[in-house]
Amino acid sequence: MGRPFAHRVKTQPLSAAQADRQGRVTRMAIARFGDAAAVTAFLNTHHGALGARPLDLAIASDEGLAAVEALMGSGAA
Template identity: 40%
Template sequence: MSSAQHPADEVPAVDVPDGVPAASDDAPGAGKPRTMRFRRSDTPRLDSEHAGRQGLIVRRAFELLGGRDAAMAFLNTEDTALGGRPLDIAMASEAGFQSIEDAMRLRSQGAAA
């Protein structure tokens, strides 16, 4: 048999992990190229007002707190003095946004002193 011939019965077997269904010739879509299929998520999406505040507070945190790691740590850590997680507070209302921005400004001035 030449190297140009590839009989189907000589295709090497592949181990399939437990829980993964094996392909079948009679399965729906068998023989068709696979395409990406997207499902709508059940997770609620942010409205434009909340998403806008989220983007702004993250950008301000990067600027005021000196980079990604410090910004993410501050925004995502529960802070009893501020009344919750700063990111949630900032996204909830304009007043919350302002209070978190003020808190970051004070922290950045304290670190610079």
């Protein structure tokens, strides 16, 4: 039968700053979209204006978080 999880990619845990940015962008997306499916779709889908998935960009740096927040605040999200 094999080992179904044998090829699971190991990832590094988020740093405290990355976890904080992840929480901030998630809370803002919930406030902006309300619906869990819409929040998940926005955060996890490549966005052309950002050139990346919003969640990845927000977690990566303060500048990325600011770009995602600005996009959501502009109503263009």
